[in-house]
Amino acid sequence: MKTNAMDKRDAFRHNVLTSGHRACSGCGEAMAARMVSDLIGPDAIYINATGCLQVFTTHNQQSAWQAPWIHSVFANAAAVASGVEAALRAKGKGTPVVVQAGDGGTFDIGLQCLSGMIERGHDVLFVCYDNEAYMNTGVQRSSSTPHAVRTTTSPPGRLSQGKHHLKKDVISIIAAHHMPYAATATIAYFPDLKAKVEKAMRIKGPRFLQILSPCPLGWAHDSALSVTVSRLAVETGLFPLVELEHGELTGVMRLAEQKPVEEYLRPQGRFKHLFGSKTGAVELRHLQALADARIRHYDLLDADTQWDTERAMQSARHGRGGYASSMPTSEAVKNDA
């Protein structure tokens, strides 16, 4: 077979996701995808769900991918990957298979195919770039959107303080498949992300990474702050960095100190409506309780959190957006005021 020098992509000289794509400035997903794909390298097959990453990397018959890459539809990336992996297995090839999807393609429309892929034990790494809303279509709420966030389909108003419900705990759902490896990461902690990608690539079977990837457009923060904001998500306890193997928690990144959630929320326009009102203050307290509950659940801190365990859990379970609470009625809002 003819070998073309240009065809032999040198991982040190070529990014798998090359420059010139059309991501927004400060795009957390572009950073995360570049980190992940460069760590894995060009000797892999990449399957992409519909979403920002697919759109900004393969615009109009151009491609920023220097590795084999396929996009089919929104919901089916994990199933396409299952088919690719089955074909490779049938042909006796061991090329790694990697899925990249947003939170829509993971938490919502893609969850069924993902669950099927994991249950069947396909040797695939599924990477979710979690930017906590449908950014590709212009910032609509997803089940990954945190409580009280403003999106175009969870707008604050007289009867609303943004998204009513809680962010879906997808890592627990995924880990409940008792699969070999599931972990969370962010673009702010590259050594941690690197270790997790490398560990995932050493393991056979279904693996899952949820990478928090700030979206300056949807989160309404300064493009220069993407890394800072994702670091604050970890430092406040809202986005714990954890590892689960075969359903068991095997690693957490503990915190030296807990930052108040306000530090994370302030720079983001999507939380702006919470500041300066009485009802907003209720939501801010609740968001703090949610962070405290996470910290206590994963035992991230030696010190006490602001809320004691019982009160934090109480707020997380029964507070606003908790499953036991109902939508506020206009009557309740009037009484509040």
Added chain:
Amino acid sequence: MKKLLEGSQAVAEAVRLCRPQVVAAYPITPQTHIIERLAQQVANGELEAEFINAESEFGAASIVLGAVAAGARAFTATASQGLLLMTEVLYNIAGLRLPVVMVCANRAVGAPINIFSDHQDSMAVRDAGWIQLYVESNQEAVDTLIQAYRIAEVCGLPVMVCMDGFLLTHTFEPVDLPTQVMVDNFLPPFHFSRTLAPSRPMTLGGGSEPENYQEFRMAQFEAMENARAVIEAFDAEFDDQFGRAHGGLLQAYRLHGAQTVLLGMGSLMGAVRDVVDKLRDQGQAVGALRLRCFRPFPAQALTQYLSGVQRIVVLEKAISIGAGGIVAAELRAALHQAGNMTPVESVIGGLGGRDLTPEVIETVFQETPLNEKGATFRFAPNHVMPDETDRGDCL
């Protein structure tokens, strides 16, 4: 050698002979016996393939999509609701020009839920970009499946082999299963030119814009146009090698001198042939034309076959709510385009498994006024039990 086989079993054997490397499916009546048999073949080591139990039909279609993109020959089967759940992926497979082959065990679509055979499911996805071949018998299902892989892989188009649920899938009838050597001679190993591989990285399924999207559709349409000749040529080649042909695009029955011709698809055409024989014996100039290939629509061949025919009756097992007969409408357009103004009588029947018996078909051959003014079609009558043999009472 002929064996008496259940349709599903026969098809599963044919799939095995085509050496697929990946089989993915989600069970749905009446497709189940096909995939159960394939699962058993894999379990027994008779078929060397990855058998993937998908979590839904949407997943099954996506899995075969991925498998073919990674260079493997793949198979799936479904019916009815399952086919509709696949719809998004069916369009995608065709748009990506992946030579997937599937069997649709034709079944009605709910609501109301109904597991019996009609053609509404595959008709609903007629514009998805798949070649659609409708078979009359289990022998034809076996032969068409083998042809389908060759057609798909040469044309770069997916092929749907449509076989009537239960009427074929659950019926034992004599089938001549070809040998592995014969199939290997007819069907070369699959080589996909756009295989996903690091040695030659390619981007499949990227975005397009208004200035070029239409060109992709044009290319697909052109491939479909060219598929007609391929379907005919492979049926002829199959005849040379296996001694059986199924008409390519269309199968004519006693058309010579026929003044009235009934056109239809699928297993109902067996009874239609019996009725044609009976009416011919009575001196009536009738014939039948079986539409084997619905996509691409063989407009030219149809007009050729039907030129000089005085009455054309289309009997079909699907309905376009708000329009009427689907095949009839397309046939009318084809004839009109060719300057042939012969009226086409559209008859719809057999929906949800209602039996189109020889007695019913005989009445369909008779001229019947449409019940409503302006109606474009009529429903076939119901089968009536002859009185003298009706002993329906419980003892």
Added chain:
Amino acid sequence: MLIFREIRFHGRGGQGTVSAAALMALAAFEDGFESQAFPKFGSERRGAPVEAYVRISSTIIRAHNQVYTPDAVVIQDAGLLRSEPLLRGLKRGGLIVLNSEQNPSREDDNFRWICLPASQIGERHLGRPLPNTVLLGALAASTEWVSLGALEEAVTNHLASKGETLVNANIAALREGYGFITHAEEVMV
């Protein structure tokens, strides 16, 4: 001479009704006829009434319609006579093969009744009260539409995957059903 026969099998889910029809069609095919077998289409539920059909013809069978006017009806569970119109469409002079310990074989104005305790016989051979192969033997003996040899061949091939013991037990059941009729005829002569 054109031969065209249709048979309808009645039973309950779990009694091997569909298998009986398949075996009959396989035997006819073995004997050189064209044949077809199919179940009453629908879902499978244990204990529910089941129907299956067989066509046997000297020429190719092209139609895929239901059977409306059978030449014979095989009833695997006499209890079904109370709830199902089992004789519907049966041709005048048609044959009824009934699994029954009580009713004697007889001929009335319309039909010929062959009755035998097939469940009992089946239980003796198979350890379970399965009447299907016994009734097939009786059907073959009273109609001569298929040969006993062809039925044995069909049983051997169709049940091969289930093991030799089961094949042999079914062949013994088949033979006893067959012998039940031929012996009775000898006695009558």
